[in-house]
Amino acid sequence: MWFRVEPRLSKPIYQQVVDGVKESVAKGLLQPADKLPSVRELAAEMTLNPNTVAKAYRELEHQRVIEVVRGRGTYIAVPGAIPDRAERVQGMADTVRQLLIDAHHLRMSDGELMQMVQDLMNEMNEWKGEAGGGEL
Amino acid sequence: MWFRVEPRLSKPIYQQVVDGVKESVAKGLLQPADKLPSVRELAAEMTLNPNTVAKAYRELEHQRVIEVVRGRGTYIAVPGAIPDRAERVQGMADTVRQLLIDAHHLRMSDGELMQMVQDLMNEMNEWKGEAGGGEL
Amino acid sequence: MWFRVEPRLSKPIYQQVVDGVKESVAKGLLQPADKLPSVRELAAEMTLNPNTVAKAYRELEHQRVIEVVRGRGTYIAVPGAIPDRAERVQGMADTVRQLLIDAHHLRMSDGELMQMVQDLMNEMNEWKGEAGGGEL
Amino acid sequence: MWFRVEPRLSKPIYQQVVDGVKESVAKGLLQPADKLPSVRELAAEMTLNPNTVAKAYRELEHQRVIEVVRGRGTYIAVPGAIPDRAERVQGMADTVRQLLIDAHHLRMSDGELMQMVQDLMNEMNEWKGEAGGGEL
DNA sequence: GTGGTCTAGACCACC
C-alpha cells in the first residue's frame, strides 16, 4: 500500500489506516473510483488484524471517503457537494487553534508557522499531476 | 478559570485541562510566575476529581509549562531556551500534515486554509497587549 | 519478577518498580524487545494496586526504557542514540557529588570508594554474558 | 552561607540545607567546632521558614554532623570513631548501585563513570588546604 | 495550607 503503520505509536492502528488512506487521496495517489484491496487482502499485506482494517474501512465509509459495494468491493468515493463555508470553518477551527497553541509552546513564530504550512502544502501538491486541488 | 471542560467530549478531561492552561498561556492570559489554583481548588471549582487535576498538572510540569513548588503552590514557568529550528519543525510537521489532509477532505482550498490560520492567529494575538507575540 | 518491592521503605513503591526494571535492564536480565508482564499481571504477582504499576510503567515509558503497544503489551525498548558527553555529565554530576559527600561523612576514603564502585561494576557486569557492557 | 537553596527543585528545602552543610564540611569549608548561624539567623539570611531550618538542624544533629549546645549555639561536630568497613559498605552500596543503573541508562561507559568520579573527587579536595581527607 | 502516593474499583478503547 501507499502508507505505513507503526503499531508502537500511540495513535490507534485503525486510525493510522484511516489517515493513510485519506492522505493518499489528498495527494491524488488514490483517485475517485479506484478500487481498494479487500479487508483481508490489506490485513494480510500489512500483517494487521482483519478486525482492525474492517474498523478503518467502516470509519472511512462513514466519512464518505470510500464506498463499499457489497459483493463487488470497496472504492474511493466521488466527492459530494462542497460543504458550505460555515461547515468547513466549524470542522477546522478547533484543530487550527490547537495547532497555534502547540506552535506557541514550541516557541515557533507566526511567520515561521505560516511558512511551514505553505511548504507542506507545496509538498502535498507535488504529488498531483498538476498544481490542482487547492487554489482559492 | 479561563476555560471550560466538557466531560462528554472524547478528549480526556485531564487533557482538556492541559490544553486549557496552554491556551491561556498562548493568549497571554496567564503570564510567567502567575500562580495557578491549587489542585484541590481547581478540582472543586470545576467539579473534577483532584486526581484528574493532579494528572493534568503533572503533565504540564513535564512539558515545562508550569512549575510546582512543593508545599507552596504551582506557577506558570518562565520559558526556557528556544528550541532550534529542526526541533520545532519536527514537533509540528506531522500535525500540520494532518491538518492539510483534513482540510482537503472538507474541500477547503489552500488559500482558504491560509486565511483561516491567519484569522485565528489574529484572534489569539488580540488577547495580548499589542499584536506582538510571534514574529520572527 | 526479578526484583522485590518493600512497601515499608520511604522510596515510593512505584519508584521501586521503576528502579527494579531499570536494574534488570542494566544487568542484562531484561533485553530489548523482551515482553514485560501486563499491568494487571505484575500487580497481582506483587500484590500491588494496578494503578501503582501503571504509574511505574508510564514513568518507564517516559524515560524510554520500555515501549507500550496499545492492546498488545509492554516491551523493553531498543536503546536510542547515545546522548552526547555534555548531557551524560549533566545528568550524573549532581548524583556523584552527593555520593562523595555521603562517603565523606561515612568516613570512607576516596580509594575505598573507588574500589567499591569498581566492585559493584563487576557485580553488575557478571550478570551479562561476558564482562562486556561498559567500556568506552 | 556557603550554599544555595532552590525552592523549585523537587528536593525538599530542609534536605537541601542538610546537604549544603554536609557538602561544606566535606570540602573543609566548615571545620569541627566552627559555629553555625542560629536557626533564626540562617532563616532570615536565606529567606526560609524557621521551621524548615530547624528541621534541617535536627536532622544534621541526628546524623552527628553538628552539635547543639543549648543556650550557647550550634557547632560542627568533631568526627567520632570511624565506622567499620561493613557499616561503611552497607551505607553506600545501594547508593552506588543506583548510580550504576542511572549511568547505564544514560549510556555512560564504566570507564567514563570512573573518570567522572575521579574528577569530582579532585574538585572536592581542591577546596581543602592540602590533598588531605581521602587517601586509602 | 500545598502537592504526592496509594488503594479500590468502574468503565472504556483498542487489538
Add this chain to the structure above:
DNA sequence: GTGGTCTAGACCACC
C-alpha cells in the same frame, strides 16, 4: 486479552 481514564477517599511529607 491489553493499557488508559476517572472517581472516591485515605494518608503522608513538606512549608
